[in-house]
Amino acid sequence: MNRNDRPIIVGLDIGTTKVVAIAGRKNEFGKLEILGFGRADSEGVTHGVVMNIEQCVQSVELAMKRCLENNPRLQINEVYVGIAGRHIKSVQLQGSRVRSNVDSEISKEDVEKLLQDQRRSFLPSGDQIIDIIAQDYAVDNIANIKDPVGMSGVKISANFHVITGDTNAIRNIKRCVDRSGLRTCDIMLQPLASAAAVISNEDMEAGVAIVDIGGGTTDIAIFADSILRHTAVIPYAGVNITNDIQTGLRVLKSQAEQMKVQFGAAHVSGAPANSYITIPGLRGLPSKEVTIVNLAHIIQARMEEILEYVMFHIRQVGLEHKLNGGIILTGGGARLKHITQLTELVTGLEARIGYPNEHLAGGYNEALMSPMYSTCIGLILRGYDDYESGSKEFAGEVANYLRDSDEVNNVQAMAVVQPAEEPVAVAAGAAAAAAQADSTEKANRKQDNMRQLFARLRGKFLDLFEDFDEDKPLE
Secondary structure (H helix, E strand, O other): OOOOOOOEEEEEEEEEOOOEEEEEEEEOOOOEEEEEEEEEEOOOOOOOOOOOHHHHHHHHHHHHHHHHHHHOOOOOOOOEEEEEOOEHHHHHEEEEEEEEOOOOOOOOHHHHHHHHHHOOOOOOOOOOEEEEEEEEEEEEOOOEOOOOOOOOOOEEEEEEEEEEHHHHHHHHHHHHHHHHHOEEEEEEEHHHHHHHHHHOOHHHHHOOEEEEOOOOOOOEEEEEOOOEEEEEEEOOHHHHHHHHHHHOOOOOOOHHHHHHHHHHOOOOOHOOOOOOEOOOOOOOOOOOOHHHHHHHHHHHHHHHHHHHHHHHHHHOOOOOOOOOOOOEEEEEEEEHHHHHHHHHHOOOOOOOEEHHHHHEEEOOOHHHHHHHHHHHHHHHHHHHHHHHHOOOOOOOOOOOOOOEEEEEHHHOOOOOOOOOOOOOOOOOOHHHHHHHHHHHHHHHHHHHHHHHHHHHHOOOHHHHHHHOOOOOOOO
16 A cells, blocks of 8 residues: 555456456546456356356466456455355345433444344354345434434434345355455455446436346346345346257357357347358268347347346335336346347336446446446445445555566566556457467366376276266366
């Protein structure tokens, strides 16, 4: 912190299909300057839950490595981490506290004590609290108070939205971060992080539903009257669409993903008629053609199912007629063509794409303004909220900072080092270079796996009859 006027916050989004690390710092205008960006394919994570810690650690390390390569001056020691998964649940609680010193004004400490009392609430075995959000307060007989600090009263009470998750799932996320040599500042629910990045105060007052369509889960955060009313995690998302395409069209999973990204449409009306995709055949087999309309039918069927789940949760809290701001779509799935038209058709509510560019300073590659990076941007904003409120200290040896140019040169020789006060823009060819690096690493891993396999086969011919996944490291 002695080298920077403002702290550098790093958001780490560990998703089912990708791991993203973004480092940012606010400028004098309150906008985020992106100082570093790194992305890697996610391994070992299924529907937001870590299933293989070693693979997940490798993905996190690769994303952090690319973030540091993007800006050699960065020194990253701590991160804010997003969490999702089907194990996430939310409950509504009411709490109250009688003050001992009624002659004094209600202070921040009184409010904090009331919030901490909720952490002693009964939870199902194996669950722990991720976050507690106060919705509204009451002081004595006065209700619907947004901020009771400074008021006088004997009894202070509040309604709380409490988010819980499986203890072991949360522990595994933290373990992956720890084993990557990083410290976890805080863990935040991904839909809340995405919401922080894409909505304004006007949206919250009007009432909106944030729908973050990720790789493994679809996350929902519903706001009305500037209050968070409901959160939910739907265990269906982009991976399920890819699997549907793979099964329905009988293609490889990599081909299904590529077809979804390049030619996919969420509504059949947006698919061009009489247009075909030629898919290379496997060895010795001829290529085949698939109509884009059939591809759209498969995608639309799964997206309709996801959006029906979204409406179920909106109706569950009785807000289907109070969301004047409609639905804001974000996450990687929001990039599907005609997704807003399908959302409006299924839900009957207005829909738009939520981009995190409102909080970003200008002069960056447009790739960073994609809805798929909303969670990471929101995590940085959460860190700055902690800093500005004084709830966390960002100083000392564990803080992130920018190293001096001389220090960087002593560590390693770099071709280009950008000035201290200028954010590092993502290079135009970064995506191609990252894709090539991923391809090379997979090829090397495949060769290593085959070597290990042949080494184990010596004298063990029965192993030939066991299934072998070439993309999964042998243990």
